[in-house]
Amino acid sequence: KAGVTQTPRYLIKTRGQQVTLSCSPISGHRSVSWYQQTPGQGLQFLFEYFSETQRNKGNFPGRFSGRQFSNSRSEMNVSTLELGDSALYLCASIDVELTEAFFGQGTRLTVV
Amino acid sequence: DAKTTQPPSMDCAEGRAANLPCNHSTISGNEYVYWYRQIHSQGPQYIIHGLKNNETNEMASLIITEDRKSSTLILPHATLRDTAVYYCIGDNFNKFYFGSGTKLNVKP
Secondary structure: OOOOEEEOOEEEEOOOOOEEEEEEOOOOOOEEEEEEEEOOOEEEEEEEEEOOEEEEEOOOOOOEEEEEOOOOOEEEEEOOOOHHHOEEEEEEEEEOOOOEEEEOOOEEEEEO | OOOOEOOOEEEEEOOOOEEEEEEOOOOOOOOEEEEEEEOOOOOOEEEEEEOOOOEEOOOOEEEEOOOOOEEEEEEOOOOHHHOEEEEEEEEOOOOOOOOOOEEEEEEO
């Protein structure tokens, strides 16, 4: 079966701009989680969506937001980009019945 | 959220078993133990997970102690391609807390 698809794979933005990242989960998975990975902070949980509702949220400022559509695809948005937002953003597709989570290859965001 | 403790690095000879330990003494009764690995900043790759019983799949075996305070991931025959950072997570599947992991170096 197809894996988790994240688009785009690479992105360069300027400080102050906003960005939208996309995640298409594995077919049949209704939950999606987002993570940020930086060299200094490691992998950190951003938020989780299930059936279009945010269920869990990590400790990130309000500039980070997300949503999930009825087909389970999810987007995350970062507004007013800062240099420190440069990171690998990862999406996990979750099978809640089997309690399994599979990650995509991530979107590498560089803020200049 | 359970926090885990792993050694920062380990070496293993190619072809030998790699045994990666993890302490998760604060894990709660309904939290699973998950293992992932990450190679060259790719997305973390799922290896195995379990709740109470030992588990085995085509990649690895997971041994969880009876008190669930620690576990060991076993790669039965390590290859050079198993060189990666291995993360042990004691958590619910929808919001993982990742620690620093163990860098496994498989040497010829």
